[in-house]
Amino acid sequence: MEVEFSRENFLLPEMKYEYLDHTADVQIHGWGSSLKEAFEQCGVAMFGYMTELDYVSVEQCFEIDAHGDDLESLLFHFLDELLFLFSAEPYLVCKKLEITKFDVENFEICCRCYGEPFELGKHPQGTEVKAITYSAMQIVQDAEASNYEVFVIIDI
């Protein structure tokens, strides 16, 4: 669902993700000082694989909800929602994600997704993401060191 957003005080997050080796697919590694941030980074990383985010400007904001039965399935469904945002109307490429509700007891996420519709000619074509997988999915939580990491293999 499209929502209003203010351009005042709008900051882009720093990049806290990388792409790791896998024979046929690619593994996304996202991290942050909270689990919420690691999730957000992981989502942006997926869009970064589809196109080059430097070419994307923030024109619109859409809100999504995701639900799961455990933390892994919550991450899975969160990414699946984002993939759907890109694959059908509004064909959104996101440059920034802002999780506004991060409920790890009921496994629910609400997220504001900032970006613009993908446009051939404007946005370079990267690699197509077919699906999210549970393959070797890892969620690392180290509260003491405030270090949170997620690893997800996406099928490409």
Next chain:
Amino acid sequence: MVVRPYNDELKYLEKVSDHCWRIKKGFQPNMNVEGCFYVNSRLERLMLEELKNSCRPGAVGGFLPGVKQIANVAALPGIVGRSIGLPDIHSGYGFAIGNMAAFDMNDPLSVVSPGGVGFDINCGVRLLRTNLYEKDVQPVKEQLAQSLFDHIPVGVGSKGIIPMNARDLEEALEMGMDWSLREGYVWAEDKEHCEEYGRMLNADPAKVSMRAKKRGLPQLGTLGAGNHYAEIQVVDEIYDKWSASKMGIEEKGQVVVMIHSGSRGFGHQVATDALVQMEKAMKRDKIETNDRQLACARINSVEGQDYLKAMAAAANFAWVNRSSMTFLTRQAFAKMFNTTPDDLDMHVIYDVSHNIAKVENHMVDGKERKLLVHRKGSTRAFPPHHPLIPVDYQLTGQPVLVGGTMGTCSYVLTGTEQGMQETFGSTCHGAGRALSRAKSRRNLDYKDVLDKLDQLGIAIRVASPKLVMEEAPESYKDVTDVVDTCHAAGISKKCIKMRPIAVIKG
């Protein structure tokens, strides 16, 4: 997963012939049947290296090697015969890519697994012939490549140009190539030269989520990205003149077009939805597997039946997709040569599916049994006289289309009786990755790869520059090794070799 030192792992593997290895029970827990894999000496080294790398003590993350995945599949309920690895096998999601397995339809415990089909349901290869020769095409090669690239939407975010609304989609899902025929995109003869005549009858669009339909609608008639491509190829060698002539291939130099694509976002979503459903069904029915990725459901359960009906709809989507691109290819050629597709004799030689599950009858222990055959990165290869292959190929055996990688050869094989007995009528599907995508990007240079293609006289149009490295021939196993292994092992027979002169990719 059982972790043993490499030398102990090897005790469970036995080389039974020059081209076949046996995986004994116990290699992984609860194996119901044995496994096997087909390799030659070069591919054998790759296969065992992958296993060796996974045996390193203290390794975290990583992934299961193909040979372990074959064994995990052998532990699924209801499997019959053997879990079989083809020469192009590499590690995949649940099932390895290049793995086939058959399940007894009459055993109530038998399962169907979306991981045994793959995310890209009915990904496959179609080959069109022409009556043109290399000398006709060489002078206009660049223009023709550009024209194909302009006609066929490729790469991430591209949208189909075949007019389509939600109702058309429902009909296409149900009717497969019959829809394409009715709408005038294909010729009646095309259907004849297609597995299942381009339509799976048990398709039920009602079993498909709205989300899958929404992803599918804009992408119908698009090539996709990754390893998908359209190639203009030239016949480089004919091994079996008689069979080739049955396919309309008369001599070296003849030009053909190969299209490799699948069911796009539609199929990916159907697979994703099914995996989520089956996780729940597995808990309910207490189905235990060696690997969480081998999500499956009993064939006769609601989830199992729903998946098979949705998968069939995705298969139909893929055929309509390849048919739409067939139409666009014919248009591009006709415009370039100022004639009609008819006069260019642009018939479909054959269309194969290499990610699919099908109900087939096979002989098991001397008795005919009805099986659900999963082929993931594996192509059906039925022998001569099989009732399910078209009349034109009754005497040659089913044509098997094996696509190479950017810049390498592709092959047409034919099915054999030995393949029917040993591998449930299945063979390889392509080259199979050897290097990871990230490694390819690091080790290979964009310009070097393009220069090399240029030296080989191959025109290329590609939407994504980084794909050039990822899909470079160096990233894959040698397709000639793969095909030679299948030929030497007798599970299919070499017929024609083609080399590319123009490549269009996502």
